[in-house]
Amino acid sequence: MSKTILNETELSALQAELDGVRDRIWARVGQQDADHIRKMVRRARGSAMTGRGLLMFGFDPFTWVAGVLALAHAKILENMEIGHNVLHGQYDWLNDESLNSQTYEWDIVCTSQHWRRTHNQDHHNHTNIVGVDDDYGYGLLRLTGSQKWTWKTLFQPIWYALLAIYFQWGVAIQDLKLGRWWKGRMSNQELAQRANPFMVKARAQLVKDYVLFPIIGFWNWPRIVVGNAAANLIRSLWTNAVIFCGHFTEHAQTYTKAEAANESRGGWYLRQIQGSSNLEGGRWFYLMTGHLSHQIEHHLFPDLPAPRYPEIAAEVRLICEKYGIHYNSAGFWRQYSSVLWRILKYAFPVERRRVTTTPQIA
Amino acid sequence: MPISSSPARKGWLRRVTRSRWLRPFNDAHAWESVLSGLNPMWSRRGFAARVIGIVDETEDTKSFLLRPSRRWPQHLAGQHVVVETEIEGRRLHRSFSISSAPSATGTIRITVKLHAESRVARWMHAQLAIGGIVRLSAPAGQFIAPEGANPLLLLSAGSGVTPIVAILQDQKRRNPDREIVLIHSCRRHSDWILKDEIRALAADWPALRVHVQFSSEGGRLDVTRLRLWAPQLAAMQAMVCGPTALVDLLHSPGAPAGLPQVVMTESYSGRVFPSASGGEQSHPVHFELTEHLFTARGDRSLLEQAELAGLKPAHGCRIGICKSCQCLKRSGSVLDLRTGKISSEPDELIQLCISAPRSALNLAL
Numbered sequence: 001m002s003k004t005i006l007n008e009t010e011l012s013a014l015q016a017e018l019d020g021v022r023d024r025i026w027a028r029v030g031q032q033d034a035d036h037i038r039k040m041v042r043r044a045r046g047s048a049m050t051g052r053g054l055l056m057f058g059f060d061p062f063t064w065v066a067g068v069l070a071l072a073h074a075k076i077l078e079n080m081e082i083g084h085n086v087l088h089g090q091y092d093w094l095n096d097e098s099l100n101s102q103t104y105e106w107d108i109v110c111t112s113q114h115w116r117r118t119h120n121q122d123h124h125n126h127t128n129i130v131g132v133d134d135d136y137g138y139g140l141l142r143l144t145g146s147q148k149w150t151w152k153t154l155f156q157p158i159w160y161a162l163l164a165i166y167f168q169w170g171v172a173i174q175d176l177k178l179g180r181w182w183k184g185r186m187s188n189q190e191l192a193q194r195a196n197p198f199m200v201k202a203r204a205q206l207v208k209d210y211v212l213f214p215i216i217g218f219w220n221w222p223r224i225v226v227g228n229a230a231a232n233l234i235r236s237l238w239t240n241a242v243i244f245c246g247h248f249t250e251h252a253q254t255y256t257k258a259e260a261a262n263e264s265r266g267g268w269y270l271r272q273i274q275g276s277s278n279l280e281g282g283r284w285f286y287l288m289t290g291h292l293s294h295q296i297e298h299h300l301f302p303d304l305p306a307p308r309y310p311e312i313a314a315e316v317r318l319i320c321e322k323y324g325i326h327y328n329s330a331g332f333w334r335q336y337s338s339v340l341w342r343i344l345k346y347a348f349p350v351e352r353r354r355v356t357t358t359p360q361i362a
Numbered sequence: 363m364p365i366s367s368s369p370a371r372k373g374w375l376r377r378v379t380r381s382r383w384l385r386p387f388n389d390a391h392a393w394e395s396v397l398s399g400l401n402p403m404w405s406r407r408g409f410a411a412r413v414i415g416i417v418d419e420t421e422d423t424k425s426f427l428l429r430p431s432r433r434w435p436q437h438l439a440g441q442h443v444v445v446e447t448e449i450e451g452r453r454l455h456r457s458f459s460i461s462s463a464p465s466a467t468g469t470i471r472i473t474v475k476l477h478a479e480s481r482v483a484r485w486m487h488a489q490l491a492i493g494g495i496v497r498l499s500a501p502a503g504q505f506i507a508p509e510g511a512n513p514l515l516l517l518s519a520g521s522g523v524t525p526i527v528a529i530l531q532d533q534k535r536r537n538p539d540r541e542i543v544l545i546h547s548c549r550r551h552s553d554w555i556l557k558d559e560i561r562a563l564a565a566d567w568p569a570l571r572v573h574v575q576f577s578s579e580g581g582r583l584d585v586t587r588l589r590l591w592a593p594q595l596a597a598m599q600a601m602v603c604g605p606t607a608l609v610d611l612l613h614s615p616g617a618p619a620g621l622p623q624v625v626m627t628e629s630y631s632g633r634v635f636p637s638a639s640g641g642e643q644s645h646p647v648h649f650e651l652t653e654h655l656f657t658a659r660g661d662r663s664l665l666e667q668a669e670l671a672g673l674k675p676a677h678g679c680r681i682g683i684c685k686s687c688q689c690l691k692r693s694g695s696v697l698d699l700r701t702g703k704i705s706s707e708p709d710e711l712i713q714l715c716i717s718a719p720r721s722a723l724n725l726a727l
């Protein structure tokens with residue numbers, strides 16, 4: 001699947017159509033969206049209480065499994081459908097300080113502050129521009145021919161497995177730029193300073209799952225410790241899979257700095273569409289992905305309340321067809337296996353291309 | 363967001379409620395949703411208040427009798443309160459003067475004039491019924507009568523009479539011998555808000571004199587008229603509540619000599635009708651927290667122009683997606699450069715990089 005390139009006239013027409021989609025859907029945003037997000041908050045809290053309760057007071061393997069699943073469900077819902085979307089400012093218009101993008105602190109080791117910078121500001125702006133978008137391979141994986149290959153790249157399936165298991169930690173330290181520190185371009189002092197908010201948050205998260213709740217559980221503490229670790233593992237594997245399906249599927253395109261230089265707003269829209277890929281499933285599946293099942297729509301309108309993405313998907317798809325843009329959408333297993341294949345394929349020195357622009361080390 | 367959920371606490375209690383180590387047990391938002399879910403009056407975010415009576419005052423003005431939760435700190439006569447309503451999911455705020463003196467029962471009254479541009483007032487008139495619940499801020503404001511026995515001139519226009527009535531009720535109870543002259547101005551007789559109550563107050567209160575000017579008949583108030591109605595004008599202390607023009611009557615640098623000492627004013631500008639055009643006009647922009655003031659044109663983003671003025675507000679993508687430059691607009695109107703929509707309600711969140719001013723602005727920055 002090759003990348004579609006449009007001229008400026010087509011781009012401004014594309015922009016006008018997508019702006020129209022945005023204005024029409026925003027006109028409908030209101031009570032329903034407020035009710036939805038508050039319902040999700042209640043559901044996540046209820047699920048967390050159920051899960052932790054089962055782990056704390058149960059004594060058999062069945063309640064343990066049920067507890068782990070309920071807790072994992074709560075964490076996923078909180079991170080994906082609530083946290084990620086609230087941090088995008090999708091619900092700022094509610095004027096509710098408990099759901100405000102600048103004050104919300106999500107239930108994960110990554111601080112909201114780091115996330116707003118690396119994700120909202122960098123990734124969503126520079127999506128899939130190799131060398132600029134830090135989320136493209138997370139500085140760890142080679143996913144396209146224009147990224148450098150060394151013999152160490154051969155081990156990337158192992159790095160990927162570790163990243164998937166410890167995904168929340170990977171995301172949390174992304175903004176520390178450990179690579180720069182490793183190469184001696186950042187002093188220990190600067191690193192310590194950068195790491196401080198992360199350390200504070202990580203400590204609180206670890207204490208909650210591995211000290212506070214186990215203590216309250218008395219003799220049940222081993223059940224709780226292992227159960228919490230299991231729930232965290234499920235959350236990491238799932239969120240990692242969903243997020244990798246967003247930009248690293250088989251047909252997700254990459255851009256060079258030169259291609260993205262001076263792009264118009266229409267060009268920005270086009271890059272967002274071609275750099276993203278959707279997952280198909282049911283309503284519950286959409287909720288569990290935090291509506292990142294509609295990564296294309298999300299990247300077009302990152303601050304639109306996420307449950308609205310499925311409503312505009314058909315319209316966006318039609319616009320894409322009209323302009324001959326591939327609308328990258330398929331079921332979860334199909335997309336995820338193409339991601340895994342991509343990680344494996346580019347571990348080997350295939351498609352080595354000289355990069356025309358020097359990659360910027362942000 | 364003027365109504366916040368964290369009441370000031372002291373000492374160990376504060377440490378427990380804020381401690382990072384006790385999450386999620388001390389999650390204030392979670393407790394708030396449990397409490398207000400059980401009974402909306404138990405909410406700890408601001409002060410819930412139940413509507414216990416509604417009175418039609420004039421064609422476009424209604425009074426709402428409210429009973430705030432027991433935590434409500436009693437107001438002083440003349441103060442105002444921010445009312446929060448939730449309309450179509452959005453929490454909107456508007457400040458209203460309390461039109462009643464503090465009472466033993468804790469009941470307060472706010473008198474709301476219908477303004478076409480205020481969604482809160484429109485909603486209150488159309489939707490708010492007896493038994494309904496609104497949220498209040500703590501009472502605030504300095505529009506309070508000076509203590510002592512000095513004769514008092516109360517000057518009001520239109521809905522500016524509402525805090526004045528609270529002050530009258532209070533003075534009658536605490537200071538009935540004090541000489542008070544109320545001069546009020548409104549368009550016609552039928553627009554006179556709270557007139558029955560003012561008349562009832564004056565009926566058995568010899569120290570109070572009331573004069574009303576109907577501008578549709580006698581024109582606008584001027585200083586000559588004031589002198590006529592309050593001969594010992596220069597010896598009085600004046601409190602003025604009304605449009606800026608009324609305040610200027612006594613307060614502007616060009617005002618003639620022999621006027622009373624103005625101790626308190628509460629002014630509001632007339633209606634603003636922002637329009638999508640008018641981009642070439644310049645407007646003053648005030649960063650309230652950092653106390654910076656600059657002028658900005660209506661055809662370029664606030665971010666760009668703040669930077670030109672040498673300020674460095676937080677920002678990120680500069681294209682309206684990351685919200686790094688988002689801030690609370692306390693008052694004024696801005697145009698969203700992407701959608702062409704106008705935001706003119708107070709206390710709305712705006713992004714500096716995609717907003718252009720359409721009026722004077724106060725931003726919480």
